[in-house]
Amino acid sequence: xxxxxxxxxxxxxxxxxxxxxxxxxxxxxxxxxxxxxxxxxxxxxxxxxxxxxxxxxxxxxxxxxxxxxxxxxxxxxxxxxxxxxxxxxxxxxxxxxxxxxxxxxxxxxxxxxxxxxxxxxxxxxxxxxxxxxxxxxxxxxxxxxxxxxxxxxxxxxxxxxxxxxxxxxxxxxxxxxxxxxxxxxxxxxxxxxxxxxxxxxxxxxxxxxxxxxxxxxxxxxxxxxxxxxxxxxxxxxxxxxxxxxxxxxxxxxxxxxxxxxxxxxxxxxxxxxxxxxxxxxxxxxxxxxxxxxxxxxxxxxxxxxxxxxxxxxxxxxx
Amino acid sequence: xxxxxxxxxxxxxxxxxxxxxxxxxxxxxxxxxxxxxxxxxxxxxxxxxxxxxxxxxxxxxxxxxxxxxxxxxxxxxxxxxxxxxxxxxxxxxxxxxxxxxxxxxxxxxxxxxxxxxxxxxxxxxxxxxxxxxxxxxxxxxxxxxxxxxxxxxxxxxxxxxxxxxxxxxxxxxxxxxxxxxxxxxxxxxxxxxxxxxxxxxxxxxxxxxxxxxxxxxxxxxxxxxxxxxxxxxxxxxxxxxxxxxxxxxxxxxxxxxxxxxxxxxxxxxxxxxxxxxxxxxxxxxxxxxxxxxxxxxxxxxxxxxxxxxxxxxxxxxxxxxxxxxxxxxxxxxxxxxxxxxxxxxxxxxxxxxxxxxxxxxxxxxxxxxxxxxxxxxxxxxxxxxxxxxxxxxxxxxxxxxxxxxxxxxxxxxxxxxxxxxxxxxxxxxxxxxxxxxxxxxxxxxxxxxxxxxxxxxxxxxxxxxxxxxxxxxxxxxxxxxxxxxxxxxxxxxxxxxxxxxxxxxxxxxxxxxxxxxxxxxxxxxxxxxxxxxxxxxxxxxxxxxxxxxxxxxx
Ligand code: HEM
Ligand SMILES: [Cu+2]
Ligand SMILES: [Cu+2]
Numbered sequence: 001x002x003x004x005x006x007x008x009x010x011x012x013x014x015x016x017x018x019x020x021x022x023x024x025x026x027x028x029x030x031x032x033x034x035x036x037x038x039x040x041x042x043x044x045x046x047x048x049x050x051x052x053x054x055x056x057x058x059x060x061x062x063x064x065x066x067x068x069x070x071x072x073x074x075x076x077x078x079x080x081x082x083x084x085x086x087x088x089x090x091x092x093x094x095x096x097x098x099x100x101x102x103x104x105x106x107x108x109x110x111x112x113x114x115x116x117x118x119x120x121x122x123x124x125x126x127x128x129x130x131x132x133x134x135x136x137x138x139x140x141x142x143x144x145x146x147x148x149x150x151x152x153x154x155x156x157x158x159x160x161x162x163x164x165x166x167x168x169x170x171x172x173x174x175x176x177x178x179x180x181x182x183x184x185x186x187x188x189x190x191x192x193x194x195x196x197x198x199x200x201x202x203x204x205x206x207x208x209x210x211x212x213x214x215x216x217x218x219x220x221x222x223x224x225x226x227x228x229x230x231x232x233x234x235x236x237x238x239x240x241x242x243x244x245x246x247x248x249x250x251x252x253x254x255x256x257x258x259x260x261x262x263x264x265x266x267x268x269x270x271x272x273x274x275x276x277x278x279x280x281x282x283x284x285x286x287x288x289x290x291x292x293x294x295x296x297x298x299x300x301x302x303x304x305x306x307x308x309x310x311x312x313x314x315x316x317x318x
Numbered sequence: 319x320x321x322x323x324x325x326x327x328x329x330x331x332x333x334x335x336x337x338x339x340x341x342x343x344x345x346x347x348x349x350x351x352x353x354x355x356x357x358x359x360x361x362x363x364x365x366x367x368x369x370x371x372x373x374x375x376x377x378x379x380x381x382x383x384x385x386x387x388x389x390x391x392x393x394x395x396x397x398x399x400x401x402x403x404x405x406x407x408x409x410x411x412x413x414x415x416x417x418x419x420x421x422x423x424x425x426x427x428x429x430x431x432x433x434x435x436x437x438x439x440x441x442x443x444x445x446x447x448x449x450x451x452x453x454x455x456x457x458x459x460x461x462x463x464x465x466x467x468x469x470x471x472x473x474x475x476x477x478x479x480x481x482x483x484x485x486x487x488x489x490x491x492x493x494x495x496x497x498x499x500x501x502x503x504x505x506x507x508x509x510x511x512x513x514x515x516x517x518x519x520x521x522x523x524x525x526x527x528x529x530x531x532x533x534x535x536x537x538x539x540x541x542x543x544x545x546x547x548x549x550x551x552x553x554x555x556x557x558x559x560x561x562x563x564x565x566x567x568x569x570x571x572x573x574x575x576x577x578x579x580x581x582x583x584x585x586x587x588x589x590x591x592x593x594x595x596x597x598x599x600x601x602x603x604x605x606x607x608x609x610x611x612x613x614x615x616x617x618x619x620x621x622x623x624x625x626x627x628x629x630x631x632x633x634x635x636x637x638x639x640x641x642x643x644x645x646x647x648x649x650x651x652x653x654x655x656x657x658x659x660x661x662x663x664x665x666x667x668x669x670x671x672x673x674x675x676x677x678x679x680x681x682x683x684x685x686x687x688x689x690x691x692x693x694x695x696x697x698x699x700x701x702x703x704x705x706x707x708x709x710x711x712x713x714x715x716x717x718x719x720x721x722x723x724x725x726x727x728x729x730x731x732x733x734x735x736x737x738x739x740x741x742x743x744x745x746x747x748x749x750x751x752x753x754x755x756x757x758x759x760x761x762x763x764x765x766x767x768x769x770x771x772x773x774x775x776x777x778x779x780x781x782x783x784x785x786x787x788x789x790x791x792x793x794x795x796x797x798x799x800x801x802x803x804x805x806x807x808x809x810x811x812x813x814x815x816x817x818x819x820x821x822x823x824x825x826x827x828x829x830x831x832x833x834x835x836x837x838x839x840x841x842x843x844x845x846x847x848x849x850x851x852x853x854x855x856x857x858x859x860x861x862x863x864x865x866x867x868x869x870x871x872x
Binding site for chain 1: 564669679690782
């Protein structure tokens with residue numbers, strides 16, 4: 001799906017304080033590299049222009065020079081100097097961007113699943129999936145875990161990426177400096193749908209973030225609309241509840257698939273593959289395989305009416 | 319070829335007429351390093367076609383967003399097989415082919431130290447390669463990428479047999495590679511012509527010697543890891559299963575302990591070829607040959623200490639990461655020395671722009687670009703941005719195609735007359751060269767930008783509306799046709815020239831190393847008589863009496 005309201009995806013779109021440091025270092029390194037590439041290309045062009053064998057060559061051999069110690073020292077020393085500078089800058093930027101975490105509690109725990117993301121805010125008691133929010137202007141500590149294979153979390157405009165490895169929790173700091181919607185994709189190959197394991201990050205002002213958290217914490221009201229009531233029953237009797245959780249619905253407490261407690265608040269379905277509306281929800285649950293072949297949600301045998309009712313129920317989960 | 323028989327050779331000036339090589343059986347049973355070298359190289363080119371067609375399939379699938387040329391299942395198998403094929407069944411045999419063909423000739427030996435081991439290495443490689451392709455028929459090729467990270471490569475996630483074939487096949491070829499590595503080391507250390515001290519071996523041979531050490535010390539790490547994953551998959555061991563105390567990171571360490579030296583294994587023979595081609599077509603001694611050799615030794619050592627740069631985003635903590643950043647940055651220095659020395663060799667020479675030389679010059683620029691993007695990855699914060707994106711795909715194709723393949727194609731143009739007795743067509747060669755330069759850079763340069771715009775590697779497809787992705791992918795895909803066409807033209811040239819090329823004679827380029835003393839093609843035991851070697855350029859000495867090592871110049 002074409003997510004139109006997102007910010008430009010580029011590592012040079014600086015959306016976090018960390019990425020500002022990365023981008024500064026990036027320009028510096030790029031300048032050096034381009035300079036070296038030009039010197040090499042320039043020398044090669046000069047050599048080609050100056051030293052081609054002349055038409056009327058006498059066949060004699062040119063001077064056979066063994067080497068030149070001074071030159072060799074120069075072209076060892078200058079690169080050594082350059083990499084030393086880069087090495088020092090590397091250390092500084094690494095420590096600035098990702099200072100040691102110690103035993104600080106993470107603000108957001110991201111768990112990679114084949115092929116969707118679970119987001120937990122342990123300090124705020126919120127669990128959600130696939131679309132997450134961050135307050136602007138606050139340094140946020142992330143922790144990454146994996147429920148199955150290795151994934152990697154990369155919101156492009158935040159700069160860094162970090163792997164989510166089973167049995168090896170990792171950390172990363174993100175200090176957003178710009179509001180907006182920022183996109184990413186899982187960037188460690190993780191199987192069939194690696195390419196559509198998208199990441200959607202919303203950076204909002206603190207107040208808006210607080211409201212979002214409030215809404216996430218609230219248990220959705222029990223459905224009253226007859227279609228939604230039927231939908232809930234179907235949802236509970238069909239196998240949906242084997243995999244999904246909906247707070248306030250005792251039967252639906254499984255954590256294999258994304259938490260659907262506030263599914264109606266999301267803009268997209270299936271990590272940004274489809275726009276979230278009743279029509280798409282119906283299509284998705286009838287056969288998610290058409291949108292994300294190989295996905296870990298089976299094709300459900302549901303009639304159109306049943307799917308419609310479940311969709312109405314899910315869309316009532318605000 | 320049996321000891322004691324004295325045969326006076328009738329002059330044969332074409333490979334097809336060599337009496338010992340008549341009949342398919344003479345090839346199947348050969349223990350002659352020249353025949354095995356040719357077999358290696360031909361097999362590599364065969365797999366290059368297969369791998370290139372898979373590369374083209376990848377590009378076709380990515381030509382448009384959300385397209386369905388192949389299913390995601392097939393795509394994942396194709397890129398896994400593309401990478402595996404290119405590294406293990408094209409790169410490795412190509413370098414072994416060059417190495418076993420040329421090494422004995424360049425050091426004035428009759429054959430490799432262990433001719434039977436040499437043949438074992440080749441056949442084991444071919445067997446392993448065919449076994450891997452057999453997996454397509456057995457219900458599915460491997461699909462975990464060429465570095466097959468567990469847990470994805472475990473049977474809980476990829477349960478068809480493909481992954482088992484992958485591990486077994488690489489295990490088998492790995493054994494062959496180690497055997498050939500040992501063989502090359504022993505040959506170079508013990509079978510050099512009289513007077514050829516290690517200081518006087520051609521640079522190509524130096525590179526091969528170091529390559530031998532790299533192979534012998536790095537491949538066992540891969541093989542150990544392969545055994546572990548095979549056991550995990552078939553015997554239910556839990557080496558890489560974090561849920562019961564195993565560690566997925568363990569695989570990453572083992573794999574990259576092999577994987578980084580592997581990239582040097584692949585590039586060293588190319589450097590060796592360039593270090594022969596550039597001097598001959600500049601009519602000059604290689605500049606700073608001693609420093610060149612020393613920098614290769616430095617690279618060999620350092621390359622065992624940089625593997626964690628493939629794991630910079632794995633959250634290993636500051637100190638371990640930083641140490642590997644330092645070593646990775648350092649390795650750029652000896653690599654840079656090489657580029658400067660090649661340029662300095664050309665400076666003040668009399669350049670002849672043969673097709674071999676053209677490829678060498680394109681190599682210089684393309685390899686420099688690949689090297690510089692490599693430096694960017696050593697700067698850890700930049701690695702955090704760019705690793706596992708299309709920037710990486712661009713980087714390693716600049717090194718492997720723009721570097722390794724261009725340099726070895728340069729080597730093919732250079733040594734083809736020696737091997738077959740005929741010259742390659744320079745006209746076809748120039749067409750091929752320009753098509754390849756444009757095809758290669760057109761396909762891969764824009765991938766740097768795709769990486770910067772956030773496109774991850776190994777994605778089966780990508781969503782609509784990502785800025786620039788559709789346009790750049792389309793552009794890259796179009797040029798990939800030109801690239802593959804140029805490869806086919808190259809192979810056509812190989813065949814055409816075999817029948818129609820000019821007869822070359824022993825030393826068509828007026829080159830200086832020992833292989834040019836032998837007949838073209840060299841027959842039987844290579845040399846009638848080997849002169850006592852007194853410098854790096856024995857044929858220069860033969861022509862001028864002395865001066866093979868050039869003059870000092872402060
Ligand atoms: C014929 C021209 C070629 C084309 C069009 C091509 C194209 C590609 C593309 C687009 C990818 C990225 C696939 C992905 O990440 O989804 C790739 C991966 C790769 N290519 Fe090529 N390539 C070509 C030749 C080569 C050669 C000659 C080599 C090495 C000698 C090579 C080595 C690799 C490796 C190692 C990978 C990584 C596979 C993996 O991620 O597991 N390629 N190639
Ligand atoms: Cu993933
Ligand atoms: Cu490496």
